[in-house]
Amino acid sequence: MMLPHPENKYRAFPPVRLADRTWPDKTITAPPVWMSTDLRDGNQALIEPMSAASKMRFFDTIVGCGIKEIEVGFPSASQADFDFVRQLIEQDRVPADVTIEVLTQAREDLIRRTIDSLAGARRAIVHLYNAVSPSFRRIVFNMSREEVVAIAVAGTRLIRELTDARPETEWVFEYSPETFSMAELDFAREVCDAVSAVWQPTPERKMIINLPSTVEVSTPNVYADQIEWMHRHLARRDSIVLSVHPHNDRGTAVAAAELAVMAGADRVEGCLFGNGERTGNVDLVTLALNLYTQGVHPGLDFSDIDEVRKCVEECNQIPVHPRHPYVGDLVFTAFSGSHQDAIKKGFAQQDPQGLWEVPYLPIDPADLGRSYDAVIRVNSQSGKGGMTYLLEQTYGLKLPRRLQIEFSRAVQRVMDETGKEVDAKDIHAVFEEEYLSPDGAFKYHAHRMQDDGSGVKVQVEAIRHGRPVTLSGAGNGPLDAFVAALGMDIRLMDYHEHAIGGGSDARAACYVELRVNGGATLFGVGIDENIVTASFKAVLSAVNRDLQDGREATAMAA
Numbered sequence: 423m424m425l426p427h428p429e430n431k432y433r434a435f436p437p438v439r440l441a442d443r444t445w446p447d448k449t450i451t452a453p454p455v456w457m458s459t460d461l462r463d464g465n466q467a468l469i470e471p472m473s474a475a476s477k478m479r480f481f482d483t484i485v486g487c488g489i490k491e492i493e494v495g496f497p498s499a500s501q502a503d504f505d506f507v508r509q510l511i512e513q514d515r516v517p518a519d520v521t522i523e524v525l526t527q528a529r530e531d532l533i534r535r536t537i538d539s540l541a542g543a544r545r546a547i548v549h550l551y552n553a554v555s556p557s558f559r560r561i562v563f564n565m566s567r568e569e570v571v572a573i574a575v576a577g578t579r580l581i582r583e584l585t586d587a588r589p590e591t592e593w594v595f596e597y598s599p600e601t602f603s604m605a606e607l608d609f610a611r612e613v614c615d616a617v618s619a620v621w622q623p624t625p626e627r628k629m630i631i632n633l634p635s636t637v638e639v640s641t642p643n644v645y646a647d648q649i650e651w652m653h654r655h656l657a658r659r660d661s662i663v664l665s666v667h668p669h670n671d672r673g674t675a676v677a678a679a680e681l682a683v684m685a686g687a688d689r690v691e692g693c694l695f696g697n698g699e700r701t702g703n704v705d706l707v708t709l710a711l712n713l714y715t716q717g718v719h720p721g722l723d724f725s726d727i728d729e730v731r732k733c734v735e736e737c738n739q740i741p742v743h744p745r746h747p748y749v750g751d752l753v754f755t756a757f758s759g760s761h762q763d764a765i766k767k768g769f770a771q772q773d774p775q776g777l778w779e780v781p782y783l784p785i786d787p788a789d790l791g792r793s794y795d796a797v798i799r800v801n802s803q804s805g806k807g808g809m810t811y812l813l814e815q816t817y818g819l820k821l822p823r824r825l826q827i828e829f830s831r832a833v834q835r836v837m838d839e840t841g842k843e844v845d846a847k848d849i850h851a852v853f854e855e856e857y858l859s860p861d862g863a864f865k866y867h868a869h870r871m872q873d874d875g876s877g878v879k880v881q882v883e884a885i886r887h888g889r890p891v892t893l894s895g896a897g898n899g900p901l902d903a904f905v906a907a908l909g910m911d912i913r914l915m916d917y918h919e920h921a922i923g924g925g926s927d928a929r930a931a932c933y934v935e936l937r938v939n940g941g942a943t944l945f946g947v948g949i950d951e952n953i954v955t956a957s958f959k960a961v962l963s964a965v966n967r968d969l970q971d972g973r974e975a976t977a978m979a980a
């Protein structure tokens with residue numbers, strides 16, 4: 423089935439004729455004013471709106487993130503929203519540096535109730551809106567341009583009158599020409615100018631003009647042009663905080679907000695992790711952290727991003743997508759081998775004081791309180807890098823390179839059999855089974871060693887096929903002597919050792935690569951508190967593996 427032809431049903435959004443636009447050359451060097459509308463636009467979009475308790479918990483989280491302007495409801499729409507505003511004020515829940523905001527339609531009864539809800543507030547933003555685009559004028563209101571301007575002006579006048587009568591509150595006025603992004607620019611300007619002419623803001627007492635993409639209908643560059651046009655043409659611009667309120671219908675709300683800020687917007691309204699009507703409001707967390715990764719502090723605190731996500735998910739009853747920027751479960755995870763390899767090398771070379779430069783990771787997960795353990799996960803697409811990284815991070819085992827290659831085949835076998843992702847514990851189990859298994863033919867028990875200056879003699883007590891045996895040998899060093907004691911055709915090809923942990927709990931890990939009876943080389947691993955014992959165990963591990971592989975061990979000691 424093909425999609426039907428769209429030409430007769432949809433048409434391209436016209437570009438703005440703004441030849442001398444300046445925003446493409448701008449960079450963002452300071453954060454905008456952030457406004458969270460989680461408790462209003464976010465809440466009105468939920469299947470089940472939040473309870474008062476959830477709203478209060480969410481409010482505290484938003485405050486904890488450092489957001490200073492918070493739209494807390496639409497108090498004239500429901501008793502629940504009205505009561506929540508009252509609770510915030512009466513219980514003195516609003517910190518001194520935070521301002522609550524409420525939304526109202528431009529209708530007298532609704533405006534009166536809205537202002538009533540704010541009685542006793544120290545400072546409050548009253549947010550008035552009415553839709554201005556041609557289709558809304560025609561379909562929803564059946565009104566002319568003049569009538570739409572008149573609604574906005576009347577609403578503003580009433581709010582002015584009611585707020586003037588309550589000087590105990592510091593009032594801030596916000597006006598939104600709803601559906602701005604679909605409206606004619608000259609008309610949007612006309613409405614906004616008419617409203618600000620009534621409110622009479624000053625540079626000292628600014629009002630907010632908020633230009634929403636109520637529905638995102640164009641590419642973000644067009645929205646940026648619309649914002650730059652308004653930024654240049656609005657009357658009383660020096661007395662206006664220019665705000666944007668992008669929705670995400672085309673999936674480009676973040677880009678739209680960023681370009682809008684480059685185009686002159688001072689303030690951004692959105693929700694944490696992008697909840698909101700339909701495809702959501704712009705995600706404030708992504709915006710803030712995008713800035714952070716450019717070296718600009720957003721003025722917000724997401725240093726424990728998982729805690730913020732937990733609250734938002736529980737209050738909204740909507741999970742955050744596993745691939746959501748910065749916060750999703752999988753965004754600091756690499757499954758594919760080449761990515762894991764690059765990340766592992768990046769972590770190893772990262773200068774803790776230097777610029778962040780770990781490949782594939784645009785941000786240090788630790789800045790967000792995310793753990794490095796989660797960075798690399800292993801499935802059938804993974805190479806050796808991921809599994810060895812996990813072994814090192816979780817169990818302190820630093821496998822030499824050729825052992826990494828050998829071991830990755832063993833893990834790959836398990837994954838091919840199960841088809842599942844494996845975690846650090848699973849990988850360690852495979853490692854144990856392969857190299858540290860106590861069930862091999864030879865088991866180390868104890869040893870004695872003599873060093874007379876000219877050479878070393880060892881006597882090793884071992885269990886062979888369940889029976890105790892004593893192996894004796896001499897050589898240049900302990901390992902040489904032990905290999906001689908085994909009486910087998912063994913060549914030591916490679917040797918590595920390192921400490922695991924520190925202090926009294928420290929142990930030694932020893933890796934040997936042997937060629938037994940002229941066959942292919944293979945590794946053995948030994949771990950013990952004593953480095954010599956670890957090396958003997960490593961040799962037995964390799965010999966046991968050789969025997970397991972069914973190779974002939976012809977000259978074995980009896």
Ligand SMILES: CC(=O)SCCNC(=O)CCNC(=O)[C@H](O)C(C)(C)COP(=O)(O)OP(=O)(O)OC[C@H]1O[C@@H](n2cnc3c(N)ncnc32)[C@H](O)[C@@H]1OP(=O)(O)O
Pocket residue numbers: 463466496498499500526527528529532551552553562563573600636699
């Ligand atoms: C883009 C946004 O997110 S805007 C915010 C939207 N949020 C909400 O609407 C949530 C809460 N809203 C509600 O509970 C209700 O809509 C209320 C209580 C505000 C109003 O309810 P009602 O009085 O039943 O009106 P209703 O919801 O049907 O609104 C439609 C009427 O409001 C008018 N209207 C819509 N927006 C506005 C506005 N901004 N200013 C003035 N009138 C408006 C419409 O023209 C329509 O009038 P009509 O009935 O004469 O045709």
Ligand SMILES: CC(C)C(=O)C(=O)O
Pocket residue numbers: 463525551598600601632634635636637667669
């Ligand atoms: C009220 C306005 C700002 C709004 O929510 C929108 O246009 O999406």
